[in-house]
Amino acid sequence: MIQTLVLDNGLRLVAERLPYLRSASAGLFLKAGSMLETPGENGLSHFIEHMAFKGTQGKNARQIAEEIDLLGGNVNAGTSKVATSYYARTTDKDLRRSLQLLADLTARPAVKAEDFEKERQVVLEEIAMEADTPEDLVFNLSHRAVFGEQSLSRTILGGRDAISGYTVQELTRFMTRFYQPANAVLSVTGRFEFERLADWAREAFSGWEGGQTAEYPPNAPLEGVRTLVMDKDTEQAHLCVSYPGVHSLHPDRHALAILSTALGGGVSSRLFQRVREERGLVYNIYSMPAFYPACGEFIIYAACAPGKLVQVLDLVRQETDDLARHGLQEKEFEQARAQMETGFVLGMESAYQRMSSLGMNLLMHEKIVTPRETLRKMRAVSRADAGRVARDILGGDAKYAFVGRQVAKHLKKKGIAIDGQA
Numbered sequence: 001m002i003q004t005l006v007l008d009n010g011l012r013l014v015a016e017r018l019p020y021l022r023s024a025s026a027g028l029f030l031k032a033g034s035m036l037e038t039p040g041e042n043g044l045s046h047f048i049e050h051m052a053f054k055g056t057q058g059k060n061a062r063q064i065a066e067e068i069d070l071l072g073g074n075v076n077a078g079t080s081k082v083a084t085s086y087y088a089r090t091t092d093k094d095l096r097r098s099l100q101l102l103a104d105l106t107a108r109p110a111v112k113a114e115d116f117e118k119e120r121q122v123v124l125e126e127i128a129m130e131a132d133t134p135e136d137l138v139f140n141l142s143h144r145a146v147f148g149e150q151s152l153s154r155t156i157l158g159g160r161d162a163i164s165g166y167t168v169q170e171l172t173r174f175m176t177r178f179y180q181p182a183n184a185v186l187s188v189t190g191r192f193e194f195e196r197l198a199d200w201a202r203e204a205f206s207g208w209e210g211g212q213t214a215e216y217p218p219n220a221p222l223e224g225v226r227t228l229v230m231d232k233d234t235e236q237a238h239l240c241v242s243y244p245g246v247h248s249l250h251p252d253r254h255a256l257a258i259l260s261t262a263l264g265g266g267v268s269s270r271l272f273q274r275v276r277e278e279r280g281l282v283y284n285i286y287s288m289p290a291f292y293p294a295c296g297e298f299i300i301y302a303a304c305a306p307g308k309l310v311q312v313l314d315l316v317r318q319e320t321d322d323l324a325r326h327g328l329q330e331k332e333f334e335q336a337r338a339q340m341e342t343g344f345v346l347g348m349e350s351a352y353q354r355m356s357s358l359g360m361n362l363l364m365h366e367k368i369v370t371p372r373e374t375l376r377k378m379r380a381v382s383r384a385d386a387g388r389v390a391r392d393i394l395g396g397d398a399k400y401a402f403v404g405r406q407v408a409k410h411l412k413k414k415g416i417a418i419d420g421q422a
Contacts, residue, residue, distance in 0.1 A: 107207070219294065
C-alpha cells in the first residue's frame with residue numbers, strides 16, 4: 001500500500017509498506033542536478049553532495065562515517081542531471097536512525113572552509129578520473145552534440161576550471177536555493193507502521209524550512225545532423241549515435257524501451273549479434289533511452305579499434321535504417337518485451353528500487369506511478385507501436401560523437417563531415 005503525506009514544512013513523504021521484509025529503504029530526493037544549473041553553477045549540485053558527508057551542525061566527517069558503519073547497511077548519495085539523492089538501506093529497527101542521518105546530511109549542513117578546500121581536491125580528482133575514461137567522455141560529447149548550449153549538455157561533475165574557482169559563499173547560496181523541503185521528496189519502502197514513520201520524519205526534519213520549488217528549464221534536441229570529435233590517445237575509438245527521444249511520461253516511452261532492448265539491450269540483440277558475434281569488431285556495444293522531464297534521447301554506444309570505426313558505424317546505420325523501414329520482427333519483439341517485463345518485475349522485488357522509483361516520480365512529475373501501472377502499460381505495447389516509434393525516432397537525423405586516437409582522420413577518409421573538435 002502506497003501512502004503520501006505533506007509535512008508542515010512542505011516536505012512530501014511517500015511510503016510503501018512491505019511488511020514481509022525485515023529491512024527498510026529511505027531516500028531524500030532533491031530537485032538539484034546539472035540540468036537545473038546555470039553555466040556559472042555547473043558542478044555545484046555534485047560538489048554539495050560531496051560536502052554533505054564532510055560535516056553537519058552536530059557531527060564531523062569521522063562521526064558521520066562511524067554512524068554509517070553503526071547502521072550496518074548502505075548509506076550513500078548520487079547526483080544526476082535531474083536530481084540529487086541521499087539514501088539509506090538498513091534493517092527496519094534502524095529506520096528511525098537512518099532518517100535522522102539523512103536529515104543531518106541535507107537539512108543541517110555545516111560547510112567549513114577547510115573541508116571545502118579538501119573536498120574541492122577530491123572532486124578535481126574525480127574529474128581527472130572521468131578524463132581518463134573515454135566512455136564517459138564520449139557520452140558527455142554526445143550530450144553536447146544533441147543539446148548544444150542547453151543545460152542538458154552540461155556535465156554532472158562540472159569543469160576543472162569552474163570547480164577550481166568556486167567559493168564557499170557560492171556553494172552555500174546554491175544550496176540555500178535548492179535544499180528546501182518544498183523542493184524535496186522523502187521516499188520510504190519496507191517494514192514500518194505509517195503513522196510512526198510520519199512522526200519519525202517530522203522529528204528528523206524539524207526546523208528545516210523553505211517553500212521555494214525549482215523548475216526544470218526547457219531543453220530540446222537540436223535539429224539536423226551534427227558530428228563532434230575529441231582526439232585522445234586511447235587504444236579504442238568510442239562512438240555514440242544519438243537520436244531525439246521522448247520525455248519521461250510520454251506514452252511511447254515503453255515502446256522505445258522495448259525497441260532499445262531489441263536493438264542493443266542484450267546478447268540476442270541485433271547490434272550484439274551483428275557487430276560482435278558475427279563480425280568480431282567490438283567487445284562492448286549497446287543502446288539505451290534517456291528520459292528527461294520534457295524531452296529525451298536515444299543513444300547507441302560502441303567501442304572498437306580506430307581502424308574499424310567507420311565499419312562499425314556503417315553496421316549500426318544499417319540496423320537502424322532497417323528498423324526505421326521495417327520495424328521489429330514478431331519473434332524479436334516478443335523476446336524484447338518479455339526481457340523488459342522480467343527485468344522490471346525482478347527489479348521491483350528490491351525495496352530500494354521501489355523506493356527510488358516512487359521518490360523520483362513524485363519529485364519530477366508530481367505524481368505516483370505504481371509498479372502495477374508501469375507493468376500494465378509495458379504489456380499493452382504492440383509490435384505496431386514499436387514499429388511506429390522506430391520510424392519516428394530512427395528515421396530522423398542523428399547526432400554523432402567520437403573519442404579516440406586520430407578518429408577525425410578515419411572519418412575524413414570516408415568523407416564524413418565534422419562540425420567540431422574538442
